[in-house]
Amino acid sequence: MDVVAELDEELIVVRSPGKRQTSIVPQVEPRVERGTPGHIDHFVDSVYIVDTMAEPAYLGEFENLVLLSVLRLGAEANGVSVARELEAQAGRRVSRGALYTTLDRLEGKGLLRWKFAPGSAERASLPRRAYAVTPRGMAALRASHRTLQRMWRGLEDVLKERS
Numbered sequence: 514m515d516v517v518a519e520l521d522e523e524l525i526v527v528r529s530p531g532k533r534q535t536s537i538v539p540q541v542e543p544r545v546e547r548g549t550p551g552h553i554d555h556f557v558d559s560v561y562i563v564d565t566m567a568e569p570a571y572l573g574e575f576e577n578l579v580l581l582s583v584l585r586l587g588a589e590a591n592g593v594s595v596a597r598e599l600e601a602q603a604g605r606r607v608s609r610g611a612l613y614t615t616l617d618r619l620e621g622k623g624l625l626r627w628k629f630a631p632g633s634a635e636r637a638s639l640p641r642r643a644y645a646v647t648p649r650g651m652a653a654l655r656a657s658h659r660t661l662q663r664m665w666r667g668l669e670d671v672l673k674e675r676s
Contacts, residue, residue, distance in 0.1 A: 570622050570653045577657055578603050579615050583625055583644045584654070590644040591630070592616065616644065624650035 572580070582598040583590040596612055599605045619625045630643035646654070665672075 570624060570649070572624075572653050572657045575605075575607075575611075575615060576619060576624075577654070578605065579612070579619065580624060580646055580650055580654055584646050584651075588643065588645075591641045592644075595644070619650070622649075623647060624653055 578599055579595060582595045582602065585602070586594050586598055592609070592612060595616070596607055596609070599607055599612075616625070616627075620627065625644050625646050627642040627644045629640040632639040632641050
């Protein structure tokens with residue numbers, strides 16, 4: 514990851530391109546005189562991370578379906594239950610590889626997060642990943658829904674199923 518650092522008399526500003534994230538680190542006087550053992554150039558008292566909300570992320574069809582499944586399942590959302598939900602609601606059977614690759618990609622985009630949850634007896638009590646949609650993921654789903662509604666507007670007659 515490329516990082517651009519700007520030095521100021523009082524602050525170090527670190528920008529991470531592509532993440533739209535800026536860290537502002539106050540500089541303070543060295544605690545130990547230069548050239549002595551234990552010398553520290555700068556001591557950081559606090560770090561502030563400013564995350565500007567970027568435009569909602571573009572979602573592909575499968576990403577949309579996965580996020581909607583996680584949202585529908587709530588606290589019960591794990592890999593196996595998401596796969597079952599996709600099959601039941603969308604009629605899509607998915608491979609484990611495709612599903613977990615997509616879950617990882619969505620996490621990387623900041624659209625969902627996971628935490629360890631207790632495993633069941635059928636998993637020999639091994640912990641599982643419980644997934645949840647983040648606020649950014651909710652914004653992406655809403656934006657996707659609005660876009661599809663705009664695209665469908667005026668096409669209802671053309672796309673109506675013929676009996």
